[in-house]
Amino acid sequence: MKTETPNSSSSSFTKVKISNKKSKNKRINCVEKSLKESSHDLSLIKFKFGAVVGLVLFIVFGLLNSLFDGKVVTKLPFKPFGIVMKMSDRGLHGDDVTDCSMPFLFQGEGNNDVVPH
Template sequence: MASLVSLASSLTGSRYADGLVVVGISFGTAVLCEIISWILIYRTSSYKSLRSSIDKASKKLETMKNSSSSGGGSVSVVVKKSSKNKKMDRVESSLKESTRDLSLFKFKSGAVVAVVLFVVFGLLNSLFDGKPVAKLPFAPVSLVYKMSHRGLPGSDPTDCSMAFLYLLCSVSIRTNLQKFLGFSPPRGAAGASLFPVPDPKIS
């Protein structure tokens, strides 16, 4: 990794070399994390089955909600709506169960990815500790300044620390990479959690 830093410095000059190294390593780490996730999760039949069931349930629920918004106020229509609401509740319960299973299934790869990110962050921190790696185009607000300038000497508000740049790159690069590769979470699993919020309809 030290050779990568020196190579970038010789090619781009000292002004932007450190920032480009952090961005490059962030991109490489994101690719590595997606490879790990593919090996442990995305290529398995269990994941494909769960994703398919979530997609189907999401589309079915959306169709049922759209169709329930139409109709008159007669007794027969009210009875039909009541029956349809029960079906929607069953579909919603199935969708929540599938998203919870998906979260649990992805947990094992998440632990491995967390270890990789921790190791890479430790290596970068040892290389760029107390050293600004980039210049912000503006002076950030106080809250952002505390994060972007953390661990840096001096008081220049446009100095950007490695940790702040690495955090921004890790979030944005991996999110867009997942979308590009088709590994982003299913639409119905958005916000899926191991600890779901209780349903307000359940007393």
């Protein structure tokens, strides 16, 4: 009888261990599923926010471009060459190649090399 009691308790203990493992696996799977759903929702929100920011920047750039169209915004401390000259002189009248328009200034994103006019 003594040998049956430890065996029966041992098998019940093994069953409890197995059921605990199954329970833990179910909880882990549930948490992983929740994490995937949350990650997907976060990605969607980030995409929408990025689209809104891009749209706002596009509108602001268009507004500033129309406000400063044909006006010299800065003087460049160097004589630009080739394609840089075409970008910096875009929409300006005159022959001074060191004059800089608003779109070129924003393309450089506040470059420290330009001197305010």
